[in-house]
Amino acid sequence: MAKKIFSGVQPTGNLHLGNYLGAIKNFVELNNEKENECVFCVVDLHAITSKQDPKELKDNILETVATFVASGINPKKSIIFNQSSVSAHSEVAWILSCIARMGWLNRMTQFKEKAGKDKEKASVGLYSYPVLMAADILLYDSTHVPVGDDQKQHLELCRDIAQKFNNDFNVYDFFKVPEPLIKKEFSRVMSLKDGSKKMSKSELSDQSRINLTDSDDQIINKIKKAKTDPLPMPSNINELDKRLEAKNLLGIYSSLTDNTLENSVKKFSKMNFSDFKEQLAKELVDKISPISIEIKKLLKDKDYLNKILLEGSEKASDIASKKVKKIHEIMGF
Numbered sequence: 001m002a003k004k005i006f007s008g009v010q011p012t013g014n015l016h017l018g019n020y021l022g023a024i025k026n027f028v029e030l031n032n033e034k035e036n037e038c039v040f041c042v043v044d045l046h047a048i049t050s051k052q053d054p055k056e057l058k059d060n061i062l063e064t065v066a067t068f069v070a071s072g073i074n075p076k077k078s079i080i081f082n083q084s085s086v087s088a089h090s091e092v093a094w095i096l097s098c099i100a101r102m103g104w105l106n107r108m109t110q111f112k113e114k115a116g117k118d119k120e121k122a123s124v125g126l127y128s129y130p131v132l133m134a135a136d137i138l139l140y141d142s143t144h145v146p147v148g149d150d151q152k153q154h155l156e157l158c159r160d161i162a163q164k165f166n167n168d169f170n171v172y173d174f175f176k177v178p179e180p181l182i183k184k185e186f187s188r189v190m191s192l193k194d195g196s197k198k199m200s201k202s203e204l205s206d207q208s209r210i211n212l213t214d215s216d217d218q219i220i221n222k223i224k225k226a227k228t229d230p231l232p233m234p235s236n237i238n239e240l241d242k243r244l245e246a247k248n249l250l251g252i253y254s255s256l257t258d259n260t261l262e263n264s265v266k267k268f269s270k271m272n273f274s275d276f277k278e279q280l281a282k283e284l285v286d287k288i289s290p291i292s293i294e295i296k297k298l299l300k301d302k303d304y305l306n307k308i309l310l311e312g313s314e315k316a317s318d319i320a321s322k323k324v325k326k327i328h329e330i331m332g333f
């Protein structure tokens, strides 16, 4: 069945293996299914929930577009645009912020993690971040939203907002209630330095993540140095819950090779970590290196990347403005 896909990535630099395996690899698969209509958004309005340098933000927006295209998203088939170029996102975020309840937002764990101890100093935007996400998704009548596991709670909130709007205004099925598309087995790539922490672009140590622009040598080195435990490779999948680093590395291998975790455990059972790491590094270099080379090539042609954004934002504006017109009618504006 044809799906309407929407997803977004923040242009905050250092796109990494977590972004790729948790989200972008799935974007490419969905883009390749002929009947799907896909919209992939560079969410620059989300990026400014924490302080950004304007010049760096501009560069990072283009780098995110380059990463999408280098990974295999076809800009002729899928819409690629940046959020700030379609003002409907900000407008509808405001309207939906009058639908969402404080109690719902107070439960969001990502806000608690990002705001840290000093919540009073966090921006209001960081708090209402998931409402803007709901606007992104609902504007395009999206049926499916491919994301990593960390976005699950935000998608549940989006579903609640859609349902409450439909009920409050008695407009059955006006906002489509979207389904999250989260890989079942391995949807959270963890830090290479600590198997209990998410791989993240904000982590200070570059050794904790594989960046999509890393060279072959950097990838090989980071895997060599990745944390493990003193035992040989696990021989049973049940061991993984207690061996988080082994679980993460095996998960990465399985995801790259489109294999199940169980099969990977069998394949490397009782092997030395160093032998396994060699095979993992080879797999990573095979998959990431062509993307890394292509990103660098595309970044030399900024006109091409800007043209993708311009054409994408025209198409996105077309869809979004029709939805906004209907929202105005429903609201009595």
Ligand code: TYM
Residues within 6 Å of the ligand: 006, 007, 008, 009, 010, 011, 018, 019, 020, 021, 022, 023, 043, 046, 132, 133, 136, 137, 145, 146, 147, 148, 149, 150, 151, 187, 188, 189, 190, 198, 199, 200
């Ligand atoms: P962002 O930029 O933080 O992350 C982009 C995507 O990468 C996934 N991801 C991961 N997946 C697995 N393991 C990891 N370590 C990891 N780190 C990041 C995220 O789950 C995400 O899918 N709020 C969104 C952006 C957004 C959005 C939207 C997504 C804005 N509007 C509408 C979907 C629909 C975010 O966190 O981006």
